[in-house]
Amino acid sequence: MDSFGPGPRPRVAVSSCLLGAPVRYNGGHSRYRFLTDELDRHVDWVPVCPEAEIGLGVPRETLRLERTGAGTRVVASRSGADHTDDLRAVADRHLARLRDADGYVLKNKSPSCGLFALPVFAGGQRVDGRGRGAFAERLVELLPLLPVEEQGRLTDPGLREHFVERVFAHARLRALLAPGWRPRDLVAFHARHKVQLMAHSPDGYREAGRIVADAGARPRAEVAADYAASFQRTLGLVATPGRHVNALQHLFGMVSPHLDATRRHDVLDAIERYRTGRVPLSVPVALIRHHCAGERVEWACAQTYLDPYPDDLRLRNTVPAPA
Numbered sequence: 001m002d003s004f005g006p007g008p009r010p011r012v013a014v015s016s017c018l019l020g021a022p023v024r025y026n027g028g029h030s031r032y033r034f035l036t037d038e039l040d041r042h043v044d045w046v047p048v049c050p051e052a053e054i055g056l057g058v059p060r061e062t063l064r065l066e067r068t069g070a071g072t073r074v075v076a077s078r079s080g081a082d083h084t085d086d087l088r089a090v091a092d093r094h095l096a097r098l099r100d101a102d103g104y105v106l107k108n109k110s111p112s113c114g115l116f117a118l119p120v121f122a123g124g125q126r127v128d129g130r131g132r133g134a135f136a137e138r139l140v141e142l143l144p145l146l147p148v149e150e151q152g153r154l155t156d157p158g159l160r161e162h163f164v165e166r167v168f169a170h171a172r173l174r175a176l177l178a179p180g181w182r183p184r185d186l187v188a189f190h191a192r193h194k195v196q197l198m199a200h201s202p203d204g205y206r207e208a209g210r211i212v213a214d215a216g217a218r219p220r221a222e223v224a225a226d227y228a229a230s231f232q233r234t235l236g237l238v239a240t241p242g243r244h245v246n247a248l249q250h251l252f253g254m255v256s257p258h259l260d261a262t263r264r265h266d267v268l269d270a271i272e273r274y275r276t277g278r279v280p281l282s283v284p285v286a287l288i289r290h291h292c293a294g295e296r297v298e299w300a301c302a303q304t305y306l307d308p309y310p311d312d313l314r315l316r317n318t319v320p321a322p323a
């Protein structure tokens with residue numbers, strides 16, 4: 001028996017320039033190799049360039065965030081033209097497509113696509129560094145539960161792993177909640193995600209479980225919306241090394257009755273070496289997955305925690321600080 005695999009292929013929206021499209025103000029691009037050379041094998045892209053969509057050509061004058069009496073606006077730096085409302089409207093126009101997306105990677109430092117810490121100007125002077133691009137701001141207003149990340153932050157191994165994990169989980173959830181889903185499918189889905197959810201928040205796992213328990217007694221649409229919100233909120237919390245240790249011990253508890261003393265010792269040793277920051281998470285996970293498959297421990301094999309995204313992304317190979 002093998003584990004179930006990470007599930008359906010996600011659809012990921014992305015700032016077009018990150019895939020290499022020459023749409024930047026100067027006719028260049030911002031190709032990001034993690035997306036084009038690694039993630040590309042496993043997802044379908046939905047590229048969007050808000051500035052191109054509102055008719056700004058290439059090349060074009062640069063834009064910047066400007067603090068005005070009407071709030072923070074996106075203005076062209078030479079002509080002073082205000083593009084804020086048009087850029088926000090692009091997010092509204094794409095809403096139907098983006099509801100079917102499992103994540104969004106935005107270009108950082110862009111007054112249209114940037115999500116965090118953009119410089120804001122007033123009267124030619126920089127007044128603060130807390131701005132957000134107009135398109136990005138509207139996007140997160142419309143879809144607050146969509147996994148969204150900036151390309152600049154994806155260089156951090158922990159943030160990269162967390163984002164990709166959420167994207168693949170979102171795709172599984174979207175597949176589950178397709179028209180005609182049944183409460184018993186939701187029960188099975190929640191059971192498969194038990195360890196993964198617990199690694200992020202035991203309270204979140206229990207909250208989602210209460211929604212599952214009532215699923216047969218409430219309108220489907222309400223259950224789907226409540227479960228999706230609870231599931232995404234829980235996975236949005238950071239899985240600490242300590243919580244990973246708890247998750248590994250939980251899985252060890254399932255497989256240990258099938259193992260002899262030597263193999264039990266090996267698994268516990270791998271968990272301890274992960275806990276003390278000597279090996280990456282991939283080491284105890286691979287060992288437990290191997291034993292679960294070899295001993296045909298079905299419940300454990302089905303846990304998405306053991307297979308949250310494709311292995312070849314190598315996202316669990318960084319050694320964390322000790323738990």
Ligand code: SF4
Pocket residue numbers: 015016017018023024025048049050051052107110112113
């Ligand atoms: S950052 Fe956004 S608006 Fe700017 S070129 Fe890239 S996709 Fe287009």
